[in-house]
Amino acid sequence: MKSLIKIIYDVVVGLQFGDEGKGKIAQKLALIPGFYQVSARFNGGPNAGHTVIHEGKKLVLHVVPAGILAKLRVNFIGPGCVIDPVLLKKEVEEIQALGFDSKTIYLSELVHLITPYERVIDKKMNGALGTTGKGIGPTYAHKANRSGLRVSGFTKYINSPKVRESVKWDLYLEESRIYKDTYREESFDGLLFEEFEEWFDALVWLTENISVAKANFFLSDGEVHEIFTDRSDIRILAEGAQSVMLDNTYGTYPYVTSSNCLPSYAPVGLGLPGKAKKGRVIGVFKAYNTRVGSGPFDTELLDGSGDLICEAGKEFGSTTGRKRRIGWLDLPDLQYACELAGVDELYMTKVDVLSPGVTGSVSVCFSKGGGVATYKQFDAWDSSRIKRDTDITGSFRSFLDLVEEHLGILVGTVSNGPEVNDLVRTKPTPEGVGYVM
Ligand code: GDP
Ligand code: IMO
Numbered sequence: 001m002k003s004l005i006k007i008i009y010d011v012v013v014g015l016q017f018g019d020e021g022k023g024k025i026a027q028k029l030a031l032i033p034g035f036y037q038v039s040a041r042f043n044g045g046p047n048a049g050h051t052v053i054h055e056g057k058k059l060v061l062h063v064v065p066a067g068i069l070a071k072l073r074v075n076f077i078g079p080g081c082v083i084d085p086v087l088l089k090k091e092v093e094e095i096q097a098l099g100f101d102s103k104t105i106y107l108s109e110l111v112h113l114i115t116p117y118e119r120v121i122d123k124k125m126n127g128a129l130g131t132t133g134k135g136i137g138p139t140y141a142h143k144a145n146r147s148g149l150r151v152s153g154f155t156k157y158i159n160s161p162k163v164r165e166s167v168k169w170d171l172y173l174e175e176s177r178i179y180k181d182t183y184r185e186e187s188f189d190g191l192l193f194e195e196f197e198e199w200f201d202a203l204v205w206l207t208e209n210i211s212v213a214k215a216n217f218f219l220s221d222g223e224v225h226e227i228f229t230d231r232s233d234i235r236i237l238a239e240g241a242q243s244v245m246l247d248n249t250y251g252t253y254p255y256v257t258s259s260n261c262l263p264s265y266a267p268v269g270l271g272l273p274g275k276a277k278k279g280r281v282i283g284v285f286k287a288y289n290t291r292v293g294s295g296p297f298d299t300e301l302l303d304g305s306g307d308l309i310c311e312a313g314k315e316f317g318s319t320t321g322r323k324r325r326i327g328w329l330d331l332p333d334l335q336y337a338c339e340l341a342g343v344d345e346l347y348m349t350k351v352d353v354l355s356p357g358v359t360g361s362v363s364v365c366f367s368k369g370g371g372v373a374t375y376k377q378f379d380a381w382d383s384s385r386i387k388r389d390t391d392i393t394g395s396f397r398s399f400l401d402l403v404e405e406h407l408g409i410l411v412g413t414v415s416n417g418p419e420v421n422d423l424v425r426t427k428p429t430p431e432g433v434g435y436v437m
């Protein structure tokens with residue numbers, strides 16, 4: 001019998017309403033020398049915006065996992081994702097301009113395609129849910145309805161003008177019917193055929209500039225075994241998009257996204273063999289809380305007092321530029337998210353934002369009994385003095401203690417700036433543990 005490569009996967013997961021800084025943490029972890037061979041995205045699409053800084057340049061990754069910046073051999077966009085070819089082409093062009101090899105990006109042929117029509121339908125829904133308008137919901141709906149378009153089988157025909165024409169008309173008639181049924185309006189404004197030409201061209205461009213991965217990519221007869229002939233095991237860094245509170249099933253439904261965001265979905269959304277081993281779950285949360293779009297937000301600052309935090313934390317959506325709503329850290333919600341996600345270790349980001357110049361005090365909600373939120377208050381802290389574990393003292397130490405006591409999980413690392421190395425270990429790194437820094 002063929003000897004198979006052993007697969008272990010770690011997952012980075014957001015624990016609030018998205019934008020916790022997952023991209024930066026995934027970038028940092030991917031850079032641990034020799035530790036990961038594969039980085040991967042298992043859910044979501046261009047609704048995600050993961051901001052990373054590479055050699056002083058800011059880059060917003062939407063569907064390409066952050067391992068691309070660490071030159072990992074495989075950077076996989078898994079079957080659980082959806083892509084918009086036009087937006088992915090732009091993203092890959094930016095990555096190429098930074099000098100990275102775009103052929104290490106593997107796009108699963110099982111990924112569903114967002115078409116220009118789905119963008120229109122999503123924008124129509126935008127008012128009620130406050131979606132990103134990128135066509136995510138309608139595309140996952142098509143997938144569930146078995147009427148979606150996948151990368152597979154489609155790309156090789158797309159150069160033929162005849163095929164393009166028939167695809168455009170088929171889609172127009174189908175989407176138009178859905179649009180009329182749902183919104184009782186006649187049809188789209190125009191056929192969007194010009195947008196479709198750009199869309200088809202982008203798809204062709206992608207097949208030439210990135211690698212298309214077969215459905216069995218990680219299985220015994222899949223390409224992974226050809227790529228890693230020199231290894232008996234590989235470790236995957238799975239980078240979650242959105243977050244637990246936006247999960248389609250366990251988040252604040254219906255104010256959620258359309259995919260499953262929990263780490264337990266990672267092996268499904270990547271097509272890993274059932275025997276692949278789960279490694280570590282790394283939970284990421286901000287020292288406060290933000291939400292972009294509609295939906296409940298129990299600890300939201302509704303009196304404008306979050307404006308300074310918004311400004312200091314540059315809390316504007318990475319994908320849509322929308323102003324994020326600001327609130328305090330919500331420990332009961334965080335506890336729920338940690339338990340569902342099975343978090344092994346926590347990373348707390350944006351601790352630098354809560355400085356005395358921005359806010360007089362910092363509150364944390366520790367109970368929501370009977371619908372009433374109860375808070376504990378701390379003095380704001382100056383994180384510029386925190387360079388190592390022994391510098392964690394005073395009100396920041398008490399804040400950290402409260403969080404760890406409440407959750408029963410170590411906050412192993414705090415992040416005090418947007419750069420990849422703006423991180424401080426809160427405890428000395430244990431000997432021989434590669435994945436904590
Ligand atoms: P993601 O979607 O979870 O990857 O997060 P986003 O990229 O959407 O939003 C996080 C924002 O905060 C980005 O602009 C990051 O550059 C920035 N960021 C990450 N960590 C820190 C931090 O510790 N301090 C500050 N000030 N900014 C941070
Ligand atoms: P990252 O991965 C923050 C929010 C939208 C909206 C809801 C549904 O960067 O953390 P969708 O377009 O998915 O149908 O919108 O989910 N949302 C996000 N908020 N960060 C994200 O991704 C988000 N992706 C979706 O604002 O409320």
Ligand code: MG
Pocket residue numbers: 018019020048049050051318
């Ligand atoms: Mg984001």
